[in-house]
Amino acid sequence: MPLHVIVVDREIDFPWPAPGRRIMRAANYVREAARELPASARVINLCRDSSYMSLGYYCSLMAEARGQKVIPSVEVMLDLHWKRLLRIALPEVQELVAKSFKAPPEPLPHLEVDIFFGLPDDARLSAVARRVFELFRCPLLRLDLRYRAGWSVKSIRPLTIRELTSDQQPMLKDALDRYTHAAWRPPQRASGPGRYSIAILHDPEEHLPPSDPRALDRFARAGEKLGLEVQLITRTDYTRLLEFDALFIRETTALDHHTYRFAKKAEAEGMPVIDDPRSILRCTNKICLAELLESNDVPAPRTLILDRRRIGRAEREFGYPFVVKIPDSAFSRGVFRIHNRTDLEKFADRAFKESDLVVAQEFIETAFDWRVGILEGRPLYVCKYFMARGHWQIIKHEKDRRYVSGAYAALAVDQAPAPVVDAATRAARLIGDGLYGVDLKETANGVYVIEVNDNPSIEAGVEDSMIKDRLYLSVMETFIRRLDKRSQAEPREARSRRNGQRAPSAHDVLGTDDVSR
DSSP states (O other): OOOEEEEESSGGGOOOOOTTEEEEEHHHHTSGGGGGSOTTOEEEEOOSOOSTTSHHHHHHHHHHHTTOEEESOHHHHHHHHHOTTHHHHHHHHHHHHHHHOOOOOOSOSEEEEEEETTEESSGGGHHHHHHHHHHSOOSEEEEEEEESSSEEEEEEEEOOGGGOOTTTHHHHHHHHHHHHTTTTSOOOOTTOOOSOEEEEEOOTTOSSOSSOHHHHHHHHHHHHHTTOEEEEEOGGGGGGGGGSSEEEEOSOOOSSSHHHHHHHHHHHTTOOEESOHHHHHHHHBHHHHHHHHHHTTOOOOOEEEEOGGGTTHHHHHHOSSEEEEOSBOOTTTTEEEEOSHHHHHHHHHHHTTTOSOEEEEEOOOOSEEEEEEEETTEEEEEEEEEOOTTSSSSEEEOGGGOEEEOOEEEEOGGGSOHHHHHHHHHHHHHHOSSEEEEEEEEETTEEEEEEEESSOOOOTTTTTTTTTHHHHHHHHHHHHHHHHHHHHHHHHHHHHHHTTOOOOOHHHHHOHHHHHO
């Protein structure tokens, strides 16, 4: 875990030392000696005054200039004090308050809720507090609510340590312990603590998750064998993300979805993440993927990208049957086989309510699909997925969320046809260097890439049935390599600063317009 630097006006403001923390007075932090702190240090600015050009303001400004992650950032400070972002964010908070908080206005028609690192002092506002902290990453915030035919948000402002009551002090300590990971990190053992901590994002309620509970457990056990701390998290743990060193997403991804926000946040904080936002963007939209394959001469079924007026072109180009796809879909949902004009019109009526464009492809019938798992540009595993009985896809969705899937057969990579593995590898490298599952069809006319999945199915006893634990260990080893590489880079950055390179000024960090404002 990185060093956490707690910056305060006076040491007495924060009487809770702990391993992995360093408490510094603001006056000392802004001095040159503080440049010796590692670039990996995470700064928590608890100065009493965070207004523009105050000492607290300069602490965050200098932390950013030194390459350290800091909360609150200068941008958040300015937004909270000058209300620029508040005007945009308040409606979202207001809507959440209206949906989740129905308590009567007793005894007074106003309510102040104090938020400590995303945790409120009123449990009824837990969901609201988490979202406020996501929007304004400030350690201490006060939410002011007023009741007029329903609760509304009057203001959100920074809270200072000086304003806390003695009853609130333990809550601040507990919230900070949770935020810095100090409260739950296991004590050091003779064998040494885990080198890094990995968060696995999953949804226990997901209908068709990428990994079943047994596979998630095997990922965790593989990490432990390699000296990692691995913990399962859910969407409610967004505010805890920075407690970890890396993020592994094992939940079906989408762009307008918390999985993408998790990936974006992790990437912004310099955390290794599989899969990264760029991979999610390219894989979840079938139009983007079709363009990538076409532009790079990767073999794929003949594909048309059509709007409502040109949907009939698929009929003329392919004849019946052919396949149509809603651009954002997964696990065989949103993919249909069109047999006649009536099918096409029904699909169009539905699809163009969701998207201005759709994908149409020639139909290639095979008894099974190939799936090649690619990790960092290299093939990791190969599987055959056979079509569901009496169906043209490997998954047949039925009523009441039920589904039927076909059989499978795992192979060693060197047992699979070389053209299949080669095409899959070429396709995956167009996406990035994460973990992908490339679906292909093999015919007498050649091999065709159907799609690339950014969070491929890895279930215990299926994809791992040939290479066993090596699958899970390979993924965890990837995180270790990336984290080691990041750790090795940080001392060089710190040395550059110590050797006299100019630290960025306020204009460097914020830009001329932001400073002059």
